[in-house]
Amino acid sequence: MSGTSADGVDVVAIEVDPGGFEQGRPFRSLLGHQVSPYPDPIRDLVLKAASNQLDPAGLCVLQRRLGDHHAQAARSLCERLQLQPDLASLHGQTVQHHPDQGASLQLADPYVLAEALQCPVVWDLRRRDLALGGQGAPLVPLAERWLHGAKPWLALNIGGIANLTLWDGQQTRAWDTGPGMSLLDLAARRWLDLPFDPEGAHASGTVHEDLLAGWLQHPYFLQAPPKSTGRELFGEVWLHQEGPALEPLTLPDRLASLAAFTAASVALEAERARPWPPGLLGLVSGGGARHGRLRAELEARLALALADDVAFPTGAREGVSWALLGSASALGLPGNLPEVTGASRAVALGSWVWP
Secondary structure: OOOOOEEEEEEHHHHHHHOOOOOOEEEEEEEEEEEEEOHHHHHHHHHHOOOOOOOOOHHHHHHHHHHHHHHHHHHHHHHHHHOOOOEEOOOOEEEEEEEEHHHEEOOOOOHHHHHHHOOEEOOOOOHHHHOOOOOOOOOHHHHHHHHHHHOOEEEEOOOEEEEEEEOOOOEEEEEEEOOOOOHHHHHHHHHOOOOOOHOEEEEEEOOOOHHHHHHHHHHHHOOHHHHOOOOOOOOOHHHHHHHHHHOOOOHHHHHHHHHHHHHHHHHHHHHHOOOOOOOOEEEEEHHHHHHHHHHHHHHHHHHOOOOEEOOOOOOOHHHHHHHHHHHHHOOOOOOOOHHOOOOOOOOOEEEEEOO
């Protein structure tokens, strides 16, 4: 799994009970998890592709370089576990997402992965949902239901883009809330010369509420779900446009204001899910869960306490969800939720490659 943070790939190996899908409990155990960061040259190319700065030849070569990286990471985990997998579910690296045009591009090479692991590979899961008029995202809410169980819960995942999933005991609602760590990480690269601000240590300044109020007028926050977004809206272009307003501020104020933007957009979007059921459990995961200032802003702005989702190691949850969706596809079972994505019907997702 490579998320919108564009910092590398999380590889997980899980055990699945094929008969457990009918009862909604297919997950058995996490066998292993490994993080494989992208080398700087690959990360730089991914960010260029996401900001329309990479030509077709560059995209072509990047796809293979990512394919090699994914395959090496997966093979390394399997060798460490002495495991021969039955199948692999490959997300790829999202570089463009335009659901209003029915399009989304995840760069991956399933043929390289199939040869590396010598097992069938399912990939390109999002475009099946897009073909049916859906957003192609978020797709993890069904897997979240399989993992969290029947009691009401709200799960907030803060990757490059933040998304929330609410299960009220009867129905699932889920959508992307807006920026997660994408703007904060880009700001760290621009002003700290770091890939990210460790634990948000530099975001110690004052939030400029006037800027924040203007940012929350972005058209995305006026749009009702189903909806999804990416770096096309909240990435390099956004930061470049807002640069003249941010750069006169002190660096701690810039980073604090960006952290507040993520928190305030989450709080704004979470209000769409009202009324919340009694006893709602709030959970947070993803890289943003470790950003101290972002967590403080969430505590101040979101009317729901959030506990760390400690069921899986940091970074592993989305990989586990993607593995479950791939397993469902192998059984011909649907992996999307039309009430979440807007697709016309529920379908098995992805295309298959055999070694």
